[in-house]
Amino acid sequence: MRITVIRRDIGSLCGSASSLGALRWGHVHGPATSFREEAVELSAMEQLAEQVSGALQDEFTEVCLVGVSYYEQEGVGHVYRSDWATEKYEPEQVDAIVEDLRLEAIAFAAHEQRQEERLHATARVYDEMIDISIPLTEVTGVVVALDREGTYRTRDVVDLVERVAERANVSE
DSSP: EEEEEEESSSSSSOOOHHHSSSSBBOOSSOOOEEEEEEEEOOOOOHHHHHHHHHHHHOOOSSOOOEEEEEETTTTEEEEEEEEHHHHHHHHHHHHHHHHHHHHHHHTHHHHHHHTOOOOOOOEESSEEEEEEEEEEESSSSEEEEEEETTTHHHHHHHHHHHHHHHHHHOOO
């Protein structure tokens, strides 16, 4: 699948979907200086994260979506950040947060084995936001960050991500 996206020449893109349409940024490789359009091949996880971001924005009309990221064996990526998140966090911070969640996901299989049932997600509740890590396979997953004061049910968010993953044939 070839899609035209807006990327920075080098490094990562930080912005919100409201300012430039569907914005994406990837791994941090160095300082970025300008925007350009390019045709790129999206990974299956990046495509899925884009679909999840769109579905969440459609489903939860209240402005409560803070960010959507993904992790895969090769690393992490991000497809959406709100203006609030862009102002609060540097790209390197977001990369580190999602990388930590990617590494934590390795232990999900052990948790499932001990509990004898599937682990659908883990959630972390902070002062202003909630992040939800949804593992899809042993090495892939989606991370959704939401405004803590938003009106939504965490289970509905997890179910929506899992439905999108099933349709995209990415889940286990």
